[in-house]
Amino acid sequence: MGGKYRITGDKYPRMRPRRRRGRLIVVVAASACALGVLGWGTLQLIDVFTGGKKSAAEGTAADCRTKPAAATPVKALPEPGRITVNVYNATQRTGLAKETADQLKKRGFRIGDVGNAPKEYDKKIKGTGVLLGPASALNTSLPVLAAQLAGAEQRTVAGRKGTALDLMIGDAFKGLAKPADAHQALAKLTAPAPAPTATKNNC
Structure with a gap:
């Protein structure tokens, strides 16, 4: 080239800057990778040394979640045939004691005395009735x-x-419960109590 752009000497001028930025980026990326690998290795070591504790904690949590409790035993109640009932009428209506005693006998109960109520109860019971026993x-x-x-x-x-x-x-007596209702009431008496769905063991 001639004129003022004429090149002289045996060295040529650099047409672009040195690639220092590229080297810097490479160095930063390599450092980041090294830190990542170091961090991952550290986590692995922590898991190795604490793995047993974690498993134990998980086992305890599992024990606290659900452990069915044992069902309450069914109540043992006597059969009607083993129960003797004395039937007394404490109202002014006649024939109630015998009629009720006959119905109880048909339902399997043993019948003892039948008649009017003692003076301490006669004409003094306003409700359905009173049941007495030891x-x-x-x-x-x-x-x-x-x-x-x-x-x-x-x-x-x-x-x-x-x-x-x-x-x-008593005065409010209108008859014995229907057999189906009486059977349902007995079923509730002999049913086991509801058991908790889960129990806590040192949680």
Whole structure:
């Protein structure tokens, strides 16, 4: 080339800058990769040394989630044929004691005395009726008889001898429960109590 652009000497001028930026980028990228590999290795080491603790924690959490509890045993109640019932009429209506006693006999109960209620109860019971029995009958024979007479009051008499029960018919008495309703009431008495769906073990 001639003129003012004439090149002289044996060295040529550089037409572009040196590639320093490219080298810098390569160095930064390599450093980032090295840090990433180092971090990943560190995590792997942590998992190796803490893996047992994690598994134990997971096992404990699993134990806390769901462990079915044992069902409550079914209540053992006596059969009607083993229960003796004395039927007394405490109302002014006649014939209720015998009629009720006959129905209870058809349902399997043993019948004892039948007649008018004692003076302490005669004409003094406003509800459906009162069921009397010894303390031992509270959770055994009394509930079985009560299933036949919905709304009857259950009472125990301290020091009462024997196992027989008294049924005192009250003014609100309209008859014994229907056989189907009595059977359903007995089924509820003998059904096991609902068990919790899960239990917590040292959670």
